[in-house]
Amino acid sequence: MAPAALRRAARRERGDHRSVPRRHHRRPLGKLKALAAALYTSPPTAEELAFWGLTPDDYGHEEVWVWPENADAFFLFRDLATQWRVARGGPTGLDHNVLLLRLDRMRLPDDDRDQLDADVRVMELAALEQMNEEREKRERTARGS
Template identity: 55%
Template sequence: MPASQYADMFCVEVWPENAPAWNLFEALQTQWRAGSGGVIGLDYGVLAEELRVREIPPADHEQLRADVRVMEAAALQEIYAETEK
């Protein structure tokens, strides 16, 4: 299946107040770390760099990190749910 078709299958709306966290999470999509047991989580060193490069005010970093962790946990839950089937 072409990537464009795949992407269209998973379109969702993001509320404006969630857009900064979603954009960060999306920017980290290739930064998953894996070990011999599978995916472990995101590389938070890259998250710090993304916050810096995007010139996000330090006052917003703590909340954005927490928001990304929520999405990471949900993604990991889905990843491992798929492997248990």
């Protein structure tokens, strides 16, 4: 990230959102989904790596970059990491009461607020898909299949 972008990100971390750009166009959502999935992806186990003749030292961790236009959504989503609603089968979604409260406290213009809300919801669905895949993987491993 460029130094100016880092300064803006640091200000946003502190709650200063004067530099948040207005979004007048929709952008591809793949970057948001990749960020959310990366937060909830487990690295392969030693057994999985051994199947391919690898060791944990051979495994290169995949890097997912936070693009400047996604920084606000990423920081908000990351801050909501403790706000998952959980049922017997696992997480069911974020507590949207907390999400809306956080968005209100940011005092963003309506368009930016709506876009940030939509971005977090996209990330939420991608994270839920990833968490479900991880759970199913653990269940298959436990059953030995």
